[in-house]
Amino acid sequence: MWANLGIRKKMLLLFFLISTVPLVAINLIWLRSSQDQLEAAAANRQSILLSSMVQRINDALDIKINSVVTASQDASITNLVIDTSKVRLLQFAGQDDDIIRVSLVDNEGDEKVVIEEGSLVDELKNIRASEEFRVVTFVSNEPYLGGVNRTGGLPIIKISVPLLSLGELGDQDLTSSQSLSRRFGGDISGALIVDVDLTKIWSSVADVQLGDDGYAYLVDRFGNLLVHPDDSFMDNHDSLQEVDEVKEALEVLQSFNLNSVAASFEPTPTVTTSEAGVTVLSSSYPIAQTQWALIGQEPVSSVYRVVNRATAIASLIFIISVPLAMGLVLLATRTIISPVHQLTRGVLRLSAGDFSGHFKVKGKDEISLLAQTFNSMGDNLRSLLERLNKKNIDLESEQTKLQAVLDTIADGVLVLDQNFSIVLANKTVASFVDQADPKALYGINWLEAFSLYYEEDDFRNELLNGELLRFSDVTMRVDDQQKFMDITALHLQNDPNGIAFILTIQDTTQRRELENMKLDFVSMAAHELRTPLTAISGYLNLISSSEMSPDEYRSFVKLASTNANMLEGLINNMLSLSRIERGVLVLNRTKLDWSKVIADEVKSLSITATEKQIDISLDMPEDDLHVWGDEVALREVLGNLINNAIHYSDEGKPIVVRAKIEGENVLTTVSDKGIGVPDKLHDKLFNKYYRAKGGLTTNSQGTGIGLFISKSIVEAHEGTIGFDSVFGQGSDFHFSIAAYNKDKHRQDDGDNDNISLRGKVDWFKKNTDS
């Protein structure tokens, strides 16, 4: 529970306990001891004052009694000589103001002399029945002190002394009552009764000051109030029997009577309720000879006044200062709490990942130390975070690099884990499953994602059992097409990074297609070559075996020759292709009379044209049409285009060959009214091995390489080739090559060389210094 309290509450509680509890304890202890001290002081005070008061009262009473006794011992009084007694008694009465009345009575109780207020009183009574007479004369022969009477407001006590005949008197001390009693046996002649005013004694009692508010009063053995400093109290109260204080005093009186060792009397002050109803510390002193009790008291409150006052002040101070102090404690705890709160907030920020803040460190206490520690922790975390971030960035960039490297590889690269899940893949692999981003494949099971035409279990088993495996021609469906893949798989055992398989997947579909095309081409080429060959041997056979006319003979020879040319052309084509493929097509460029070249080529193809009754016309407006090019190669191009035109035209459809200058180039166009080229084949036409459907024919069109070769040659001349065609109506195949420019075009051979021999012989130059 303590642990759950906040620091403030803890501090307050602690403060409370530490400050108030001891204070209160001290206070109580001090209070107690002070009280005891004060009590003791009060008791002491009472003891001193009251005992001296009692002494005075006793002494005063003794004096009065002695004076009466002395007076009673006068011979005339003893002998009741009236006249002399009167004188003596008048004297006696006049000596003491306190003597109110003197009465001399004989042993019958008749008053013989009465003096009141200093003068004789004539009225004489018999007082035989009175107590004072009876006790003195009949009972004890000792002086008798009667009760106090308040006749006319004065406290009167009757002192009766027996008149003893002198017979037994002697030299003994007569002042002692005791000795008087020992002299019992003498005749009593009467008594001397003196009314004494106790007012003086009473005043002295009433004057007793005990402490600040303490006083004394006197009660008789019945608890009747004799004297009290408060007159009004006296008027209203007579009997104080019921008063606790008085009861206790009477008990003391009684017990004192029993013990009657005056000297050893030790009063015991007790706390009791006084006659005024006040709680007082009171002690009572018995006055044995009169059976009075002198009660002295001090109100407890005044006994303890000093202490109480101090306590009150202390309490006041306490009441003021404790809240004040608590307030200060609260303020002070704030210096602890608010940094703690700050720290808490700061640490919350830290734990949320914000390492940027710094605690202001004030002072050097534990909290400051803590704040400093947090600061350095925050710094450490910040730098750690930076390092981690940097590492992360590096890692990412490494990954990106890796991915980039992988993506540059044309073959598919795939890295799998034990479960055949994809760990790493490149773009090529992604394209096999129609994904743009290889990362989308990560985590996917390869065998499930790729639609391979291969028994999955067999594949799995083979992969798991092998180390380096090659799978050829694994078919796979990509984009709704069937593709062929060569897969090489490396099986890693116990790779720490969890890599199990590294696969390279090569899409061999195109290669196969190309190979197929090549094979097709080869067989087609062979076939193409064989055809004219067959014709040649056929003709030769005829010539050698049959009878024929010279015309027939000549015609067959020509036909054979034409076929031989054609064969040669085919072979040249293939060689050109080979050269183009190997990149060693060498052009021997010269200034060519283009119109002548065209005319020659058209002528050489005229036979083929006439067979189909196709008319080839020339349209060359410019006279001086020269190009810069390789004659043999360009003739091949022309031959190819014109042959195509012938082949794809129906009988009778004319062909036009046009050539004109366009800027720095010469544009040549071969136009036909043939079947044209369908739109969808436009892109493929110039591709290698492309054969337009049209069945097997006797020119290089059949091998599909003609246009490809033409394109290559034209482009080797830095020219362009193209066509326009409308399917069903005809085509215009055109190409553009550089016109001869004598400034730009220099040829090694001299201009004087025989044109017809060009390309056929190398003339070695003489060593000239030009």
Next chain:
Amino acid sequence: MTGSKKILIVEDYADIATIYSFMLKKNGYDVQIAKDGKEALKQVLEFKPDVILLDIMIPDIDGIKVLKTIRNSPDYKDVQPLILVTSNVLQQDISDQAALYGADGYVVKAKVENQELLTIVEELIKKGRQDTPRKSGEET
């Protein structure tokens, strides 16, 4: 041995056609040339050849189709010439097809010299038509 038998040469390669035609004519046959399938079918009905040298690779309607038409079409049921299917290369499936569709023989032109072809034609005429098409139509 050679009556005026009529031979239709269905061949688009002019030189081959010329050579065969000359040779056959020289040996007393009546020869016509058709350059494509359409012309071939037309000539069958018009020229009514006894023998057809039918090249597989011809434009328009190809050789096999021509063969099928001649053998199966009701228009041609009256004319059923002997048909020798020719091709430039040896291909078993062409041979099979030729046999299946009712050709009487199969010749690879490149393998055959002119003289040999002559002999083959003579043999063919001699054998005449068989009722059931032969499975293996290749003769050398």
